Amino acid sequence: MSSEKKKPRIAVFKFASCDGCQLSLLDAEDELLAVVGAVEIAYFPEASRTMLKGPYDVGLVEGSIITHTDAERIQQIRRQCKTLITIGACATAGGIQALRNWKDVDEFIRVVYATPQYVSTLKLSTPIAEHVPVDFELRGCPINKLQLVELISATLAGRKPNIPTYSVCMECKRKANVCIAVAHGIACLGPVTQAGCGALCPSYDRGCYGCYGPMETPNTGSLTEQFRILGQSNDQIQRAFRGFNAWAWQFRQASEECQRK
Amino acid sequence: MTGRTKTIHVDTLARVEGEGSLYIKLEGERVADVKLKIYEPPRMFEAFMRGRHFSEAADITARICGICPIAYQMSAIHAIERALGIRIDPAVRLLRRLFYCGEWIESHTLHVYMLHAPDFLGYADVIAMARDHREVVEKALRLKKIGNRIVQLLGGREIHPISAAVGGFHRVPTKQQVRELVPDLEWALQASLDSVQWTSTLEFPNFEQDYEFVALKHPGEYPFNEGRLVSSGGLDIDAAEYEDHFQELHVKHSNALHSVIRGRGSYLVGPMARFNLNFDKLPAVAQEAAAKAGLRAPVKNPFRSIVVRAVELVFACAEALRVIKEYAPPPAPRVDAPHRAGSGQAITEAPRGILYHRYSLDDNGLILSAKIIPPTSQNQRRIEDDLREYAAQVAAWPLDEATWKCEQAIRNYDPCISCATHFLKLHVDRI
Numbered sequence: 001m002s003s004e005k006k007k008p009r010i011a012v013f014k015f016a017s018c019d020g021c022q023l024s025l026l027d028a029e030d031e032l033l034a035v036v037g038a039v040e041i042a043y044f045p046e047a048s049r050t051m052l053k054g055p056y057d058v059g060l061v062e063g064s065i066i067t068h069t070d071a072e073r074i075q076q077i078r079r080q081c082k083t084l085i086t087i088g089a090c091a092t093a094g095g096i097q098a099l100r101n102w103k104d105v106d107e108f109i110r111v112v113y114a115t116p117q118y119v120s121t122l123k124l125s126t127p128i129a130e131h132v133p134v135d136f137e138l139r140g141c142p143i144n145k146l147q148l149v150e151l152i153s154a155t156l157a158g159r160k161p162n163i164p165t166y167s168v169c170m171e172c173k174r175k176a177n178v179c180i181a182v183a184h185g186i187a188c189l190g191p192v193t194q195a196g197c198g199a200l201c202p203s204y205d206r207g208c209y210g211c212y213g214p215m216e217t218p219n220t221g222s223l224t225e226q227f228r229i230l231g232q233s234n235d236q237i238q239r240a241f242r243g244f245n246a247w248a249w250q251f252r253q254a255s256e257e258c259q260r261k
Numbered sequence: 262m263t264g265r266t267k268t269i270h271v272d273t274l275a276r277v278e279g280e281g282s283l284y285i286k287l288e289g290e291r292v293a294d295v296k297l298k299i300y301e302p303p304r305m306f307e308a309f310m311r312g313r314h315f316s317e318a319a320d321i322t323a324r325i326c327g328i329c330p331i332a333y334q335m336s337a338i339h340a341i342e343r344a345l346g347i348r349i350d351p352a353v354r355l356l357r358r359l360f361y362c363g364e365w366i367e368s369h370t371l372h373v374y375m376l377h378a379p380d381f382l383g384y385a386d387v388i389a390m391a392r393d394h395r396e397v398v399e400k401a402l403r404l405k406k407i408g409n410r411i412v413q414l415l416g417g418r419e420i421h422p423i424s425a426a427v428g429g430f431h432r433v434p435t436k437q438q439v440r441e442l443v444p445d446l447e448w449a450l451q452a453s454l455d456s457v458q459w460t461s462t463l464e465f466p467n468f469e470q471d472y473e474f475v476a477l478k479h480p481g482e483y484p485f486n487e488g489r490l491v492s493s494g495g496l497d498i499d500a501a502e503y504e505d506h507f508q509e510l511h512v513k514h515s516n517a518l519h520s521v522i523r524g525r526g527s528y529l530v531g532p533m534a535r536f537n538l539n540f541d542k543l544p545a546v547a548q549e550a551a552a553k554a555g556l557r558a559p560v561k562n563p564f565r566s567i568v569v570r571a572v573e574l575v576f577a578c579a580e581a582l583r584v585i586k587e588y589a590p591p592p593a594p595r596v597d598a599p600h601r602a603g604s605g606q607a608i609t610e611a612p613r614g615i616l617y618h619r620y621s622l623d624d625n626g627l628i629l630s631a632k633i634i635p636p637t638s639q640n641q642r643r644i645e646d647d648l649r650e651y652a653a654q655v656a657a658w659p660l661d662e663a664t665w666k667c668e669q670a671i672r673n674y675d676p677c678i679s680c681a682t683h684f685l686k687l688h689v690d691r692i
Contacts, residue, residue, distance in 0.1 A: 016302040019278045019677075020327020020420040026375060027419055029406040033399070036388045047375065048386030049275040049668070067302045096324050099309040108308035121303055142327060142420040200417045204424050204432040205594075209320065211421070239313060244324065 015063025021088035054080030094247035171199035192218035332611030344605030366408025374401035429595025461554035474534035530614025
């Protein structure tokens, strides 16, 4: 049938990552069969042996760039994808492996590997957008699978996806959570972190640890002061900003401020 | 060119978690070389764990693997609790078993139906399989979702859950909340029994190997978080002795370290090892399902691991139901974790096999050193050993069929390459 032929071709690519964000697609148990019915999965090695050549209509990219080969591979992928979407903290901010960016990578390799000369890696872990233009960045460690389904639907329909950029605080208010920072003095990154998780940690009586990265206008300086009032040391504040989105520039700046003090 | 040398070459191994390739060189029927290459880039968790607080270890190490984050959380937490001398509440212990049941159900269902079954039925993927077997796939999706529902309840979300903590959980569910899982789990138990029956009807190549099976063994239960580490070769040790008996080797073709038993070589971890070493600890319902499917311990055909996984699904559902019946919330979600210098090791049973963690802590609670040995790096050498034998069996086949069968032989292990790198790509060279 001719309508079959017009299905948009989707490809899923992986760089340095845990596989969790692409797994979110398989974890969308209720939506999976409908999604794969609406598109042609042309390249998705985690799920299929069929690996069709580009060009693709939509490329979903998971993971950060930490090898020379991958820095070249992302260039080729960009050329093959009409729309390129990065998914998850590794692809949008460099991921937890960006903690190497403040350290001596050669020393890191010596800690993990017996024969360092076998290992080839870059000094920095960097997000995809530092290498090629990206059409949309879907945040989260891991991403929210419903946001992923919304993003794919919006992209196919040619409309703007409904993905908020306000803070986790908004989600807490909506859930009528008592503020754990105000009421219990728990250090919480919620005020500077983008929504998306549904204010999960505060709902489980712990402080937000920043899975979705900086919200659109984060006041990290003010939050740092607040953390100090709560009795957090410079080291503790620095570790809070150096999590899964450590290399996102607003968090990076905040953690480097702590280092200077 | 001799015309008799062939290579089997798979650049990107599909339906595995992470990136690897396979290279096999055949000279006639003889297998000249096998390399399971893991080119997944190294992320070096053990290095950047240093200087972090012990309370962060569960959140950070979960990010090694999106498929089995709970395994990482459990090994990290138990190792740290040992270092700090913490005793957890019995209700927390029960909840951790329930948490692991959720991960096993989710991960095993994913592998049995979405990653492994398509090989047996000749489909490229589960999507193609769903066209002909829609009911089977829909049932699998529901089963997987039930596993995820357990994880969501206890951990907040399926991937990288947020509630597990040193000493217990950040928040524990009420009796009512866990009871609400019962109807789903009763359905899941039946679906798991059907899975054992369904997988047992698949066709298995005639391929048995002499393995040294390694798994946890606990006096009273099928293992998750506790027990001694035992093997079919007579090993019987505490987690603290692991590094005395096992060794990690760095080979040029892989970013994942190969593990061997000192002085003996490769070994097998995962569902087959657990089943063979702990059959007597399975509940009657799982034992009977295994017997009906013609599965007798010791299972030595790795292709039959798909049936063993289904038996473990039965176990996980039955165990979850048992735990739910017994559960009453602990007096506090967690016990206090003191700051105290020390070191601790723990081994827990990830869906793919044993996962070892060791931490040394200073008196401010900061991590001085960390060591993590995931199941796939432990199986890696064993996978190559299997391929060396198996490739000879399929050497005369047309290249594309031989290649597919070799890929299937790798998927027998449900390899998780993202985990092992600290870890995989397939090339078969036929000369």
